[in-house]
Amino acid sequence: MVDRFRVVPASYVFLLRDTEQGTEVLLQLRKNTGYMDEHWAAAAAGHVEQGETAYAAAQREATEELGISDVELSFLTSMQRTRGGEPIDERIDFFFTARTWTGEPRITEPDKCAGLEWFPLTGLPDPVVPHELVTLTALRSGEVAAYTTHGF
Numbered sequence: 001m002v003d004r005f006r007v008v009p010a011s012y013v014f015l016l017r018d019t020e021q022g023t024e025v026l027l028q029l030r031k032n033t034g035y036m037d038e039h040w041a042a043a044a045a046g047h048v049e050q051g052e053t054a055y056a057a058a059q060r061e062a063t064e065e066l067g068i069s070d071v072e073l074s075f076l077t078s079m080q081r082t083r084g085g086e087p088i089d090e091r092i093d094f095f096f097t098a099r100t101w102t103g104e105p106r107i108t109e110p111d112k113c114a115g116l117e118w119f120p121l122t123g124l125p126d127p128v129v130p131h132e133l134v135t136l137t138a139l140r141s142g143e144v145a146a147y148t149t150h151g152f
Helices: 054-066 130-141
Strands: 008-019 022-030 040-042 044-047 073-081 091-098 113-120 147-150
Touching: 008 040, 008 054, 008 130, 040 044, 044 054, 054 073, 054 091, 073 130, 091 130, 130 147
Parallel strands: 008 091, 073 147
Antiparallel strands: 008 022, 008 044, 022 040, 022 113, 073 091
16 A cells, blocks of 8 residues: 655735735744744735635634634635655645735734734845745736646
8 A cells, every 4th residue: 555645735815905105915924833933924824624625724814813804815826835855745835815804914823923014015025935935926926827836
């Protein structure tokens, strides 16, 4: 019998707003997570739970991590990624954007988030989690593929 690797699914939410200077994205500064701490990342993201859709996970994460509701999600892209070909690191990520929601985004998990700031897509902070930067760069260019890969 062949052992099959498991794919870990996650959902990401990029909140967007338009300003006179252009489109801005809300990013969080990660801390105490054990993964890419001190990197900027999607304001809300997390694993898809068993029996949950990626869309439902994105909604849940936005509520849990930002204290907002009624998030009108738009699917952006999916990304299959790995790190060094290790089976535990096989991932499938679902990226969503939102321009409409109820409530003011705020840090609701201060033990995991050192900051929450709006940045222009043309002026992202450094560093950004690498696979998320790939997606944000594509979003900025307006050329987002439905499916991408990272780390292969």
